[in-house]
Amino acid sequence: MSYPLQEIISLLTNNIRKYGSPFKIDHSKLSRWAYELKIKKGGDTILYTGLLYQLIPYIKATSTWLNRIGRGVGGVLRITSRLLDPSKLIRVNRADIDNVNRMLKNIASSILKTGLEFGYLYEDEMYSGVLLYDIGMDELFRRHAEKVYEKLMEYGVKNIITIDPHTTYIMAEVYPQFIDGYNIEVINYLSIISEHKQGNEQKTNEEIVIHDPCLYARGLNIIEEPRLILGDLGYIVLEPRESREATYCCGGPIESIYPKLSHEIAKRRISQLKKYSYKILTLCPICYINLLGASEEDRELSILDISQLIG
Amino acid sequence: MYKLDLADLYREINNVLNDSDIRKALDTSSYKIENNPIKVHEQYPYLDKYREEVRKAKEEVLKNIDYYIDKTLESIRKINGEAYYVENAEEANNLISELVGEPPKLVVKSKSMVSEEIKLRDFLENKGHKVIETDLGELLIQISGEKPMHTIAPAVHMTKERAVALLKKIGVKVSHASSLADVVMEVRKYLRDIFYNADVGISGGNSISADSGAIFLISNEGNIRNTTNLPPIHIALISIEKIMPNMELAYKQALLQAANAGLYPPTYLSIIAGPSSTADIEQTRIYGVHGPSKVTVILYDGGRRQYISHDYLWEQMLCIKCGRCQGVCPVWSLTGNYWGGSVYGGPMGIGWTAITEGIEKASKLALLCLNCMRCTQYCPMNIPLHKIIRELKKELFKEVSY
Structure with missing residues (x-):
């Protein structure tokens, strides 16, 4: 059986249209990580996750399915709308959700440490629509972006602190091209926390190889910031040949278009990185999940996102 | 949708x-x-400067494409070349077939992406001509019946074992025990006679200069020199975006292509401006000495002009x-x-x-x-x-x- 590309694209985009994100998820659950930190709701300046980190467990669960479909397992009939409905066939791992919640808490804590005050939109926070932009569905993307902007206006938001390359790029570089009068200042959290000492007394002396996300390195020029942060934590950052502006893609962006090819690209990236260290650092939830998936066969490897080291 | x-x-x-x-x-x-x-x-740090110069020149040519096509055709005729502009694959194939003449003729080809676009080899073979690709990678592609895998290195995906198996099919004397150097030497021997006996040589072009009509061709194997020099007729098929305003920029474009393919300096850079000739006896010009007596340049559109304002x-x-x-x-x-x-x-x-x-x-x-x-x-x-x-x-x- 051939890969049901058309059906997959329809499902993902319909989900975004109906439920606001590529998966049919109860959005109120996605902001639970913030309760403990008692972040206020709304405000001039807010932390904006764009839900990308929160999607990790769902992407992980779904990619197993997509891979099986890519290999010709399963029939089109069985992968109808139930496929991307986690309450049905997709089993999301509780440990993955806990892991992501810790990542988000760490990110927020590291910003709090700088003394910067910010709010959060909790269940009203929306996905950026990046998938629609990436596959070229610009009209649908524009409508989604307008809804996101309306929500931000409703709360009187002026500045947003973004935490991943995709949401940062979309909201800083792409929204202004799609929304008339878009007037939101976007700053990435790495820029904020790299200017402050992480204040960790105990410095690690471990080596770690860095995987720059394409959009940070080639789209947003966020290159030195993570290195400063890691250096401050005491890490010895190893630069692969394909580093900085020459960084190599993790394959993530075509995960839903062509899972097998996406996976092979991730494996190729892993093989470039592990020449330097078995400890691989990511700076993006998509890179994290994709490289993690490609490292399963190699138990010595550990894939760490920067959000697991800070806070 | x-x-x-x-x-x-x-x-x-x-x-x-x-x-x-x-x-x-x-x-x-x-x-x-x-x-x-x-x-x-x-x-070679000066190459970096070429990038901007070449891009600017190409923008200039695209903006005034009709002017540059006409100027190029005129310049080619001034140096005693034949010059044509063709719009599509059918026109190009028919014209080349006419220029090659009554079948069966022996035609040698150097690698040209534009000839792939118009499926020239198939067209001439169907007319009853024998067509041989002379770039080693392209020859392998011809035998295997695949499509070129890379613009500069069409057979990048083939191993030596695969190449040997393919070359054996056309009678090149190689075996699995042959070293790479042996394989290349045997291909040279195989192509030698073909080059000498060919009726027509067909090439592409890395650049063509509008002010002189000269074509620039880069090669490392040396096959392009043989293809364009040994047969009595040379036909160059060049797409219109390869036109550069003058000799200097045409040269820079060709060098830049070689450099960015990682092959620098290129082993050979041929500049061909019309047929070979001599006037050494009695000051009377005679065409066709060691090189071709007839050089024809075909500027090929193939859908490009309609997208220049896209x-x-x-x-x-x-x-x-x-x-x-x-x-x-x-x-x-x-x-x-x-x-x-x-x-x-x-x-x-x-x-x-x-x-x-x-x-x-x-x-x-x-x-x-x-x-x-x-x-x-x-x-x-x-x-x-x-x-x-x-x-x-x-x-x-x-x-x-x-």
Whole structure:
């Protein structure tokens, strides 16, 4: 059986249209990580996750399915709308959700440490629509972006602190091209926390190889910031040949278009990185999940996102 | 919305992903395509300056394409060459067939992507001519019946074992015990007689200068010199975006293509301005001495002119077809030109497929792009390749009602 590309694209985009994100998820659950930190709701300046980190467990669960479909397992009939409905066939791992919640808490804590005050939109926070932009569905993307902007206006938001390359790029570089009068200042959290000492007394002396996300390195020029942060934590950052502006893609962006090819690209990236260290650092939830998936066969490897080291 | 019928493409790519020979070969070649030009640019820093000059000149030519086509044709005629402008594959094939003459003729070819576009070899063979590709990689492609895998290195995906098996089929005296050097020597022997006996030599062109009509051709094997020099008739088929305003810029474009393919200095750079001639006896000019007595240049449009004013595809035509974007692309490094149209693949190949085979075909291929911007980062002409590809993706969903 051939890969049901058309059906997959329809499902993902319909989900975004109906439920606001590529998966049919109860959005109120996605902001639970913030309760403990008692972040206020709304405000001039807010932390904006764009839900990308929160999607990790769902992407992980779904990619197993997509891979099986890519290999010709399963029939089109069985992968109808139930496929991307986690309450049905997709089993999301509780440990993955806990892991992501810790990542988000760490990110927020590291910003709090700088003394910067910010709010959060909790269940009203929306996905950026990046998938629609990436596959070229610009009209649908524009409508989604307008809804996101309306929500931000409703709360009187002026500045947003973004935490991943995709949401940062979309909201800083792409929204202004799609929304008339878009007037939101976007700053990435790495820029904020790299200017402050992480204040960790105990410095690690471990080596770690860095995987720059394409959009940070080639789209947003966020290159030195993570290195400063890691250096401050005491890490010895190893630069692969394909580093900085020459960084190599993790394959993530075509995960839903062509899972097998996406996976092979991730494996190729892993093989470039592990020449330097078995400890691989990511700076993006998509890179994290994709490289993690490609490292399963190699138990010595550990894939760490920067959000697991800070806070 | 176009129907996303990509089953054939996925099947082909899956085959490549499961073929360890092809994977190994693509791995090595993409590494070289990425890194060799870096070394070249470090060693010859003036090449960096060429990039901007060449891009500016190409923009100038595209903006005034009709003027430059006419000027080029006129210049070729002034140096006693024959010159034609043709719009499409059918016109090009018919014209070349006429120039080659009554079959059967022996035709030698050097590698030319434009000749792939018009399927020239098939056309001439069907007319009853014998056509031999003289670039080693292209010869292997001719025997295997595949499509070229890379603009500069068409057989990048083949191992020595595969090459030997293919060459044996046409009677080249090689075996699995032959060393690489032996294989090459045997190919040389095989092609020697063919070169001497050929009636017509057909080449492409890396550049052509509008002010002089001279063609610039780069080669490392030396086959282009033989193809364009030994037969009595030379036909050069060149697409219109290769026109440069003058000799200096044509030269720079050719060198830049070689450098970004990682082959610098190129072993040979031929400048051909009309037929060979002598006036050594009695000051009377006679055409056809050691080189051809007849040189014909055909400027080929093939859909290009209609896209010169297109809102995003125009920029693809600044491409010098060095193939650098292919080697640096994470997708191409695994798929080769299977991710492509019938001639062009990889990042630049998506745009070129749109121009030469239509937007619908190209926009489906575009879906596999990661939008990682690596191609754009490395393109010597600063073409925003990833943006062109995203624009093509948009074409897929233009008609969707929400």
